[in-house]
Amino acid sequence: MTLAELSARCGLEAVAVPDGTVAVSGAYTSDLLSDVMAHCPDGAVLVTVQNHTNTVAVCTLVGAPAIVLVHGREVPEEMRAAAAREGVALLRTRDDQFTVSCRLGAVLGVGARCAGDGEPAAGTV
């Protein structure tokens, strides 16, 4: 699924999306950047409250194409600039982590799989 399609179907605000055609393979939700580095799958969008440049750096390292900021958090200019530099998309929602994760899961088809076969709930499809 493309980032633009996922964003539209989940009702996310596109703060800065350099390339909407980039493929999204899943989602990962965490506010701890070490946790993101340890477990975020390549190609997953990161759902987080962390609105600063280090979030962009971590996404670059793990190959996450987009950040979804929750609670309508403001996007500092430094973060916007870093994201533009690194080609990481910035999306935003007024919802909390759980709500937007559910929505992403539904669109990506993660929820159905997790509920059905008892596999570990890794955020990839």
Next chain:
Amino acid sequence: MSEAPQTGASAAGDAEAAHEGEPLVLTELIQRLKVRDVMTRELSTVSRAATMRDVQELMRQKKISGVPVEENGRFFGLVSIDDIIRALGGGYIDAPCSRHMTTKLVVLEDDMPLSFALRYFDRYHYGRFPVLNRDRRLVGIVCQRDINRALLVELAHELNRLENATLQAADKASARSVHVLREIPVCRYDFENAGKAANQIKRVLQERQFPPKLIRRIAVAAYELEINLCVHSDGGVLSWRVSNGRAEIIARDAGPGIEDVEWACRDGTSTANEWIRSLGFGAGMGLANVKRVSDEFEITSQKGSGTTVRAVVNIGELTV
């Protein structure tokens, strides 16, 4: 009265200013210096019972434009010139200041780097910020004049030191035998630059078409070690080299050292403070993450001196 003073996490989140185009020495300085190094410690304060007129008189005597309201170190608010003007216009100049002081305040913590203070001045356009310590006690006040004065003194010291260091480095350069690909200084609390080494390694390896999974392991180790230097050390150096089938990353600092290394390497243990945690760091996963992605991991540390962490990822037949 409205809200209690607070240091907002969102403000802290973007407080690590980008210092592009700024001389490195100045960037390092504003990261190394703490708010407590530049603040005014001798404060003229009043208690909550003082009237607005008392505050006005104190401002006149001391030639100051803001007076903190505090009792035994507990900070309640600030009376500014604007508050006094409003009191005169509103006819309540003899009322207790506790009723009309400003309580919706942004404050700084004495342990924050100077870069935070500079960013707060940019962001909020206030003339001064009260400074609280870890116990939320009022310990000082900082205005831009305090910062200018401290920076000029420190810059003079720093320039002297740099001049001497440049001369010494030129002497040593010819005698260097170990070929280190990169050596990157990491300053305490300089989150803005803390990912640079990891990014550099990643780019070099990408250019040479290393497998993405291998690049991620090496870059994650580098990033975690940089963040560790940034959060826990007084500053240090991250060096890395890729040769002879190994990518080796070494983080070396001169203090303060780790008391219990085994405890520090355990998942979920950390000594990071609240505002570090508000940035998403200090969850106690850093060293555990480095260990997990490395084929060899070594840490040596002594309380009161420095720490050295060495992480090696085997890259097999791949060459650079």
